[in-house]
Amino acid sequence: MNALYIVLLSAGSFFVLFVLDKLMGNRQLSQMSFFDYVVGITIGSIAAEMATDLESDWYHAIIAMTVYALIEIALTFISRKSKKARKILNGEPILLMNKSGVIGKNLKKARLTLDDLISEARIQGYFDINDIAYAIMEDSGNISFLSYQSGNEEKNNSASDLSNK
Numbered sequence: 001m002n003a004l005y006i007v008l009l010s011a012g013s014f015f016v017l018f019v020l021d022k023l024m025g026n027r028q029l030s031q032m033s034f035f036d037y038v039v040g041i042t043i044g045s046i047a048a049e050m051a052t053d054l055e056s057d058w059y060h061a062i063i064a065m066t067v068y069a070l071i072e073i074a075l076t077f078i079s080r081k082s083k084k085a086r087k088i089l090n091g092e093p094i095l096l097m098n099k100s101g102v103i104g105k106n107l108k109k110a111r112l113t114l115d116d117l118i119s120e121a122r123i124q125g126y127f128d129i130n131d132i133a134y135a136i137m138e139d140s141g142n143i144s145f146l147s148y149q150s151g152n153e154e155k156n157n158s159a160s161d162l163s164n165k
Helices: 002-024 034-052 058-081 083-090 104-109 114-123 159-164
Strands: 094-098 132-137 143-147
Touching: 002 034, 002 058, 034 058, 058 083, 094 104, 114 132, 114 143
Parallel strands: none
Antiparallel strands: 094 132, 132 143
16 A cells, blocks of 8 residues: 555656646756756655655645745746846856956856866867957856957957966
8 A cells, every 4th residue: 555655646746846847937957047956956855755755744745845836936037027136046147257367356256266267168169268358157157258269359368367367
């Protein structure tokens, strides 16, 4: 009997997860904010607990998952309507590097080292940091680079400029 109950609870939690996912909107992992990711993990954890905790009432887990989903939906709605709320909830892009060089205080704000920036530049195909006109950490956590070639900018910085900022 316990095995059948676990199967039913698992199917029920899966169905609730499916419905809540549709309500919250489908997004790829790369499009999710950190907050969205944490809410998703939390809802999944509650669903797993629902499927395996035979002592608790099953509807408590559904209520908890629904509350998390509704809060996430409300915060997403608010952030879409208000630029100030979006800035608070999602953050804002940080200029890490401009034509003058690396902006050290912004690297600290982004909690990155120069090595992190150079490594990400290499990953994105920029093996000479002097080819980069701008580097921006997006609110998603990704770093965008604009080369001098794509921006028709003149090179202005040297390797010594980069390490002195």
